[in-house]
Amino acid sequence: MKKLIILFLLFCSVAFAQKPDGKKVFQTYCWGCHHQTAMAFGPPFSQIADKRTKEEIMAYIASPLSLYKQFGYKRSVMTQLKLSADELDAVSDYILSYKGKK
Numbered sequence: 001m002k003k004l005i006i007l008f009l010l011f012c013s014v015a016f017a018q019k020p021d022g023k024k025v026f027q028t029y030c031w032g033c034h035h036q037t038a039m040a041f042g043p044p045f046s047q048i049a050d051k052r053t054k055e056e057i058m059a060y061i062a063s064p065l066s067l068y069k070q071f072g073y074k075r076s077v078m079t080q081l082k083l084s085a086d087e088l089d090a091v092s093d094y095i096l097s098y099k100g101k102k
Helices: 002-015 022-030 046-049 052-064 085-096
Strands: none
Touching: 022 085, 046 085, 052 085
């Protein structure tokens, strides 16, 4: 019985685990250099979303030093962020939510 309860609680914790909020990830890690629709130090999310796929956004955030020249950026490379896979997925979705917004 005790094992069954433990298994049930473990299942519930996994089943109800929430994906991080992309906006909160943005506010924590990205806002200093990027804004949603206005140019800051880095390009706005609306511009990124119009140019890049989700896979490209995730790859660049995960390893900016290895991709900035391929993406045509001439300025200093973006700061290397230590995001979990869930945070990376959430912030990428948040960036893409600005596709087509000026």
